[in-house]
Amino acid sequence: MADNIATREAYGKALAEFGDKYEIVVLDADLSKSTKTDTFKKKFPERFLNAGIAESNMMSIAAGIASCGKVVFASTFAMFAAGRAFEQVRNSIGYPNLNVKIGATHAGITVGEDGATHQCLEDIGIMRTIPNMVVINPADAVEARAAVEAAIKHNGPVYLRFGRLGVPVIFDESQYNFELGRGVMLADGNDAAVIATGLMVHEALKAKEELKNEGIDLRVINIHTIKPIDKEIIIKAAKETGAIVTAEEHNILGGLGSAVAEVVAESYPVPVKRVGVEDKFGRSGKPAALLEMYGLTAKNIVEKVREAIKLKVK
Amino acid sequence: MEQGKIKDLLITATKIRKHSIEAVYSASSGHPGGSLSIADVLSVLYFDLMKVDANNPKWEDRDRLVLSKGHCSPALYGALAEKGFFSKDLIKTFRHIDSILQGHPDMKCVPGVDMSTGSLGQGISAACGMAVNAKIFDKNYRVYAIVGDGELEEGQVWEAAMFAAHYKLDNLTAFIDFNGLQIDGHVSEVMSPMPIDEKFAAFGWNVIKINGHDIEEIKNAAVKAAQVKGKPTAIIATTIKGKGVSFMENQASWHGSAPNKEQYEQAIKELDAYLESLGVK
Ligand SMILES: Cc1ncc(C[n+]2csc(CCOP(=O)(O)OP(=O)(O)O)c2C)c(N)n1
Numbered sequence: 001m002a003d004n005i006a007t008r009e010a011y012g013k014a015l016a017e018f019g020d021k022y023e024i025v026v027l028d029a030d031l032s033k034s035t036k037t038d039t040f041k042k043k044f045p046e047r048f049l050n051a052g053i054a055e056s057n058m059m060s061i062a063a064g065i066a067s068c069g070k071v072v073f074a075s076t077f078a079m080f081a082a083g084r085a086f087e088q089v090r091n092s093i094g095y096p097n098l099n100v101k102i103g104a105t106h107a108g109i110t111v112g113e114d115g116a117t118h119q120c121l122e123d124i125g126i127m128r129t130i131p132n133m134v135v136i137n138p139a140d141a142v143e144a145r146a147a148v149e150a151a152i153k154h155n156g157p158v159y160l161r162f163g164r165l166g167v168p169v170i171f172d173e174s175q176y177n178f179e180l181g182r183g184v185m186l187a188d189g190n191d192a193a194v195i196a197t198g199l200m201v202h203e204a205l206k207a208k209e210e211l212k213n214e215g216i217d218l219r220v221i222n223i224h225t226i227k228p229i230d231k232e233i234i235i236k237a238a239k240e241t242g243a244i245v246t247a248e249e250h251n252i253l254g255g256l257g258s259a260v261a262e263v264v265a266e267s268y269p270v271p272v273k274r275v276g277v278e279d280k281f282g283r284s285g286k287p288a289a290l291l292e293m294y295g296l297t298a299k300n301i302v303e304k305v306r307e308a309i310k311l312k313v314k
Numbered sequence: 315m316e317q318g319k320i321k322d323l324l325i326t327a328t329k330i331r332k333h334s335i336e337a338v339y340s341a342s343s344g345h346p347g348g349s350l351s352i353a354d355v356l357s358v359l360y361f362d363l364m365k366v367d368a369n370n371p372k373w374e375d376r377d378r379l380v381l382s383k384g385h386c387s388p389a390l391y392g393a394l395a396e397k398g399f400f401s402k403d404l405i406k407t408f409r410h411i412d413s414i415l416q417g418h419p420d421m422k423c424v425p426g427v428d429m430s431t432g433s434l435g436q437g438i439s440a441a442c443g444m445a446v447n448a449k450i451f452d453k454n455y456r457v458y459a460i461v462g463d464g465e466l467e468e469g470q471v472w473e474a475a476m477f478a479a480h481y482k483l484d485n486l487t488a489f490i491d492f493n494g495l496q497i498d499g500h501v502s503e504v505m506s507p508m509p510i511d512e513k514f515a516a517f518g519w520n521v522i523k524i525n526g527h528d529i530e531e532i533k534n535a536a537v538k539a540a541q542v543k544g545k546p547t548a549i550i551a552t553t554i555k556g557k558g559v560s561f562m563e564n565q566a567s568w569h570g571s572a573p574n575k576e577q578y579e580q581a582i583k584e585l586d587a588y589l590e591s592l593g594v595k
Contacts, residue, residue, distance in 0.1 A: 049446060051473075059439075061439050067421065067444060068448075069374065
């Protein structure tokens with residue numbers, strides 16, 4: 001598929017593009033070729049800093065720069081940004097509410113062959129428990145680009161989650177309007193709703209097509225901002241469809257599924273089924289094979305939709 | 315340095331010590347030991363060297379100070395209150411639920427606090443960020459970091475040290491409060507970061523060793539640091555933890571405990587006696 005673009009590619013391109021418009025500073029920790037911040041580095045070497053293999057230090061340095069009034073992007077793999085540097089992100093960035101944007105690439109299981117130590121399936125859960133932190137997980141390259149600009153304009157810390165794997169482009173750039181904190185209804189339907197994020201959005205759209213044959217009319221919602229989450233769109237879906245399935249490339253604990261279940265349980269209880277990695281570590285493998293093995297496909301969504309519909313209170 | 319000026323700075327340092335004791339006593343908790351050890355450095359920085367404006371705490375071109383050993387907030391609050399960033403009356407609200415003076419410095423609510431700190435090792439990195447910001451955007455403020463000797467055990471400090479040398483942050487001065495004690499005892503016994511001077515030198519820093527209670531030495535070292543080109547400077551300031559209160563001096567047990575009423579009165583009495591010897595009634 002010629003259309004497949006990794007969100008990290010879009011991230012790098014967006015930094016280079018917006019570097020003209022905004023006086024951003026970009027930091028990386030010796031991964032600029034992988035995180036794609038090298039595109040910014042080439043264009044704006046004076047505003048690019050390599051912190052070396054020192055992720056915790058990089059986060060606190062970013063905080064120092066942001067404290068002087070600049071918007072800073074600090075980039076590394078999600079595992080190291082959310083994992084190794086968690087405490088620095090919490091204390092040096094979240095607590096003082098500084099304008100640091102964490103560009104976390106290689107999130108999820110689709111890092112692939114590097115295996116469990118490099119596959120970050122916990123970051124959404126970790127990041128959304130930090131007060132002030134906005135958490136964004138774009139579904140495609142168009143959304144990723146828009147998310148970068150929205151992050152620049154937002155005053156405060158933002159965690160941006162990007163993938164390594166090329167994923168289909170869903171949105172039309174000329175028409176796409178990204179609103180931070182706003183879910184996007186991609187397809188209407190009233191029998192059940194699938195609320196998906198990241199590369200699972202594409203799978204959700206596939207699931208809709210498959211379920212059509214069974215006469216099930218599935219609503220598909222894309223949640224790019226996991227925090228603050230769009231409660232309105234979730235509650236509306238609960239009311240109008242009566243059954244919800246979430247889908248994410250993350251541990252089923254703590255991520256989108258948990259966030260949606262919290263909203264539903266508190267405001268309009270209906271059955272919620274979650275598609276995600278079932279509280280397991282990943283392993284090395286080709287991304288597509290891993291998605292299959294860990295249950296992150298349209299087929300898994302279809303199954304969960306059937307289960308959720310069965311649980312509906314008639 | 316002029317004798318009168320030295321005396322003034324000693325007086326201010328002693329007032330900072332009094333505020334520190336007052337704060338910790340009022341809260342019945344806090345960190346007196348390391349606060350007393352850095353009072354002289356803070357006095358020289360805030361009252362002789364740093365470009366800051368108490369009426370405009372967020373002034374973009376101000377010099378910045380990051381108290382990397384954030385638990386010593388009582389001394390920082392004392393210095394900021396003396397400097398007029400906020401009312402001295404607030405000192406006795408230290409650590410109270412409705413006070414801006416949190417246990418550890420919070421840049422969001424305390425005027426004059428340049429970075430929220432408390433988690434050791436992070437402040438010096440943030441100071442590097444401020445210093446590199448000045449390099450990128452051509453500003454000529456200076457950045458000071460105050461780092462504990464125990465804090466040097468945090469690996470992040472050395473990541474920051476590497477960064478500062480690599481980016482030639484000659485606008486950064488780190489004061490290492492070399493009081494030899496941390497919570498569990500002697501720094502050299504708990505987990506020795508020695509030799510501190512050789513380590514910083516090996517990391518590419520200019521190193522100056524001083525007596526951290528000698529006003530003139532503090533000032534001269536800081537002035538020299540500002541003249542060095544292409545390198546950050548580490549000023550290793552030998553100090554006495556608990557300095558100025560006889561029963562607190564060199565006692566690890568006074569790292570993080572509050573005096574009772576009797577001890578409080580005794581401490582204030584000793585500090586007042588010293589002020590009197592400097593001609594303050
Ligand atoms: C990351 C981190 N670990 C542990 C602590 C708890 N702690 C507070 S003060 C301290 C000892 C600090 O010793 P030193 O840096 O020598 O400070 P000083 O003696 O000047 O007070 C420790 C371990 C902390 N605040 N941050």
